[in-house]
Amino acid sequence: xxxVFNSIFGKIFDIIFxxxxxxxPWVALIxxxxxxxxxxxxxxxxxxxxxxxxxxxxxxxxxxLELRLYxxxxxxxxxxxxxxxxxxLKYISYSAKPMLVxxxxxILILIQLNFWFGYESLAPGQKAIFxxxxxxxxNPLEIDLxxxxxxxxxxxxxxxxxxxxxxxxxxxxxxxxxxHNINVILKGERVTKTVAVAQKPLSKISPIxxxxxxxxxxxxxxxxxxxxxxxxxxxxxTYPTRSMNLFGWHIHWLIVYFALSIIFGFGFKGILKIxx
Numbered sequence: 647x648x649x650v651f652n653s654i655f656g657k658i659f660d661i662i663f664x665x666x667x668x669x670x671p672w673v674a675l676i677x678x679x680x681x682x683x684x685x686x687x688x689x690x691x692x693x694x695x696x697x698x699x700x701x702x703x704x705x706x707x708x709x710x711l712e713l714r715l716y717x718x719x720x721x722x723x724x725x726x727x728x729x730x731x732x733x734x735l736k737y738i739s740y741s742a743k744p745m746l747v748x749x750x751x752x753i754l755i756l757i758q759l760n761f762w763f764g765y766e767s768l769a770p771g772q773k774a775i776f777x778x779x780x781x782x783x784x785n786p787l788e789i790d791l792x793x794x795x796x797x798x799x800x801x802x803x804x805x806x807x808x809x810x811x812x813x814x815x816x817x818x819x820x821x822x823x824x825x826h827n828i829n830v831i832l833k834g835e836r837v838t839k840t841v842a843v844a845q846k847p848l849s850k851i852s853p854i855x856x857x858x859x860x861x862x863x864x865x866x867x868x869x870x871x872x873x874x875x876x877x878x879x880x881x882x883x884t885y886p887t888r889s890m891n892l893f894g895w896h897i898h899w900l901i902v903y904f905a906l907s908i909i910f911g912f913g914f915k916g917i918l919k920i921x922x
Contacts, residue, residue, distance in 0.1 A: 648860055652867030659758045660850070667846045671763055671899075672890065674848050679903050682755060683910030686748055691920045693744040699737065699921045706733045756900070761868050763899035765851035765885040767842035768820040773802070776828055776839070777882040779813045781857075784877040786814045791832040798826035799841055818883075820844075830881065837872055839881040855881040 662681075666674040709729045716722040768774055776793070780786055786807040793816060795801050803817040818828070823844035830837045839855050852868035857879055863871050872878050889896035915922050 648863040648867075649870055652863065655754065656758060656850075656867060659762065663762060663848055667848045669847065671848050671888070675763060675890070675899060675902060676906060678755075678759065679906030680910045682752075682903070682907040684914065685751065686907065686911050687915055687918060687920050687922070689748050689751070690741075690744040690922055691918070693747045694921075695740055696921045699740050702733050702737050702740065703921065706730055706737070709733065756903075757865060757867065759899070759903065761850045761852060762848060763890075763903075764888060765853055766888045767845040767849055767851055768883075768885065770820050770822055770844055772886075773817055773819050774841075775882075775884040776801075776816045776818050777813050777880075777884070778815075778830055778878060779811075779880040779882065781877050781879050782812065784812070785809065786812060789814075789832075789877065791830055793828060793830055795828045795841075796826045798822045798824050798843060799828065801828075828881075830878065832877065835876070837876065837878055837881065839883065840869060841883055842885075851885055853883055853885050 662678065663674050666677065709726045713723055713726040713730070716726070778791070778793075780789065787809055791814070793801060793805070795818065798821050800819045800821055801816050802819050806815040808815065818841070820826075820841070820843040825845075826841045826843060828839045828841060830839070837855075840852060842849060842851050845851070850868060852866070854866050855869040856862040856866045856871055857876065858871040858874040862880075872881070888899065890899050890902050892902075912922070
């Protein structure tokens with residue numbers, strides 16, 4: 647069920663980003679931040695008491711003016727400060743409901759965006775580590791499994807079995823552009839992990855394929871999950887992480903996304919006549 651939801655939800659972002667895949671990731675990030683800002687505004691509009699928010703904001707302005715006009719009167723100033731605090735607490739209570747409603751869609755959006763902006767595909771000739779993480783009750787020193795890759799990849803090393811980490815690692819090398827496969831063969835069954843090489847500037851990159859589990863599937867929704875009865879917990883490729891280059895500054899995409907979403911949100915609240 648979760649995989650069906652992930653597939654449908656993921657397709658929405660595939661469609662949104664389709665025109666921007668050959669462009670700089672900045673273009674798509676600005677677009678999706680703008681859409682998020684509008685989404686947050688509409689959620690706030692329809693889940694908050696706009697009339698009461700406007701009223702309490704006007705009261706805060708009145709008390710601030712009173713504080714300025716009667717700054718020489720200690721009693722009036724203290725009373726105004728108390729009223730400002732009381733109104734702020736009331737404002738926070740009015741904002742709590744829409745903020746709680748926003749959490750779910752924002753988390754789902756962030757999960758999807760991480761696979762578009764969080765990683766870069768391998769370049770031809772670039773090396774990476776392929777990790778097979780086992781379930782806790784399986785010993786990597788004893789388990790019998792084989793790994794094979796498609797022609798676009800080279801497996802360069804013998805398996806490195808790490809008992810403490812409960813995983814087995816191989817060093818791989820990318821040979822040619824494309825979406826390639828690494829197959830893990832265990833007890834006659836195959837589990838496949840995709841590997842992205844030399845993809846477009848904006849591409850969906852899946853670093854981890856996980857076993858069937860609600861939380862794991864929610865966090866890593868790109869590839870179909872591993873069957874729960876398999877001894878494999880996850881398959882991982884160590885892709886290079888992406889940062890957004892802003893005039894020579896390398897900034898995490900999440901910071902840029904939230905900053906732009908907030909800027910767009912506050913920039914359009916007056917146009918849409920929404921009290922925030």
